[in-house]
Amino acid sequence: MYDLGDLAAAGGLYDLRLREVIFETSYVDRAQLVLVDVPAGVRPYTTWSYTSQLGHVSPADFVTTRGARPPVAAHREDGADVLAAVKRADGTPLPVKPHERTRVILEFGPIANPRHAKLILTAWGVYDDFRATQKPPFSAGTVIETQDAQGRWVARRIAGKAAGDAKTWAIDLGGLLPKEPVKLRLTLAHNPSVIDVLDAVALDDSQPITPQITRVAPQTATLSVGGATRVTVSTLSNRISATDERLPRNPEAMMTGRATRLGDVLPLRLKAEDRFVVMVHGDELRLQFRAPPQRAGMTRHAFLRAVVWYQLKNHPFGRLSDTIAPLPFAGMKRYPYAPEAWPYRHDPGYASYLKAWNTRQIKADSGR
Structure with missing residues (x-):
């Protein structure tokens, strides 16, 4: 679930362009625009986060907030005051070093409606080789703790992680906190290949409302070659970013195999049925929604x-x-998988999809 903010329509259409710009192949199985209408002064957030390493599928629901507030205090475990680093989403995260994990102790003051409490996090993932610096215990999710009567930290909720570019999502804390001021210890995901970093955190305990949600399927879907861009990778101090350019594709980013043919791909329906739009480096999928x-x-x-x-x-x-192969499939337990685990090996309908749609031969390190 990707938050597009106050995306504006033009000529009665929402127009999106999805471009693959890094060293990977993408398999697009579903694309749907979700429009959430709320009264003025109310802000919706998704509850979706990356949970595959926690062994369950994250709900893709929405919560509403009104006047979510930053912490009144935020400290590292060594006592350093870091409130300025987490009180607003400004692209400058809480400082963390390669041998550390993102951890902060938060105070929000009294909570008027604990049963409606939820945290709003903005974070991103930094992928690098941290094997020499990150040591166990590791965490595949976001851990929220409070103290027991003896002052020991106890995990109250383990939620998903950011995984990739900066995202903002809500974590339900309903019923976990008292009305009286309490300290929360927040620890983001960390392991030898990724560290999540925190840009901002807020708490909301407003009465929820039921938003008006409209789900819109694409009216047009067109695959073309959009070209490469200049990408600034995410680090412990900045999020990933890309220029809006159309540069020659990088041959080193290409992977060998068959990608989806260029042109109209709307007949693939984009309805999560393992009939993918297979996109290689430099490909662009343009989607228009009514x-x-x-x-x-x-x-x-x-x-x-x-x-x-x-x-x-x-x-x-x-x-x-x-x-590019093997193609993924819903419900797979590992990747790559054993050939006998592929559910479509004897499916003539799937063979017809591959023959009709994945006709573009791509060669690794060729730029085409």
């Missing part, structure tokens, strides 16, 4: 709900794959 009417007095926030698998060419520990 803009439904918006009621007076309501503000609209747009989200892109997408099911996208991806195959990295390089892992922080070294080369991972040079090939």
Whole structure:
């Protein structure tokens, strides 16, 4: 679930362009625009986060906030005051070093409605080779703790992680906190190949409302070659970013195999049925969605709900794959999987999809 903010329609359409610009292949299985309309002064957030390493699928729901507030105090475990680093999402994260984990002790003061409490986090993941610096215990999720009667920290919630570019999501704390001031210890995901860093955190305990949610399927879907861009990778001090340019594709980013043919791909329906739009480095998928009417007095926030698998060419520990195949499938337990685990090996309908749609032969390190 990708937060698109106050994305504006033009000519009655929402127009999105998704471009693959790093060293990977993407398999787009679903694309749906989710429009969330709420009264003025109310802000919706998704509850979706990356939970695959926690063994369950994250809910892709929405919560509403009104006047979410930053902490009144934020300290590292050594006592250093870090409130300025986490009180607003400004792209400057809480400082963390390669041998550390992102951890902060937060205070929000009294909580009027604990049953409605939720944390709003903005964070991103930094992928690198941290084997020499990151030591166990590791965490595949975001851990929220409070202290027991003896002052010991006890985990109250383990939520998903950011995984990739900066994202903002809500974590339900309903019923976990008292009305009286309490300290929370927040620890983000960390292991030898990724450290999540925290840009901002806030708490909201407002009465929830039921937003008006409209889900819109694409009206057009067109695959083309959009070209490369200049990418600034994420680090412990900055999020990933890319220029809006159309540069020659980088041959070293290509992977060998068959990608989806260029042109109209709307017949693939993008409905999460393992009939992918297979995109290689430099490919661009343009999606247009009809803009439904918006009621007076309501503000609209747009989200892109997408099911996208991806195959990295390089892992922080070294080369991972040079090939587009094997294609992923919903419910797989590992990747790459054993050939006999592929559910479509005797499916003539799936064979027809591959023959009709994945006709573009790509060669690794060729730029085409």
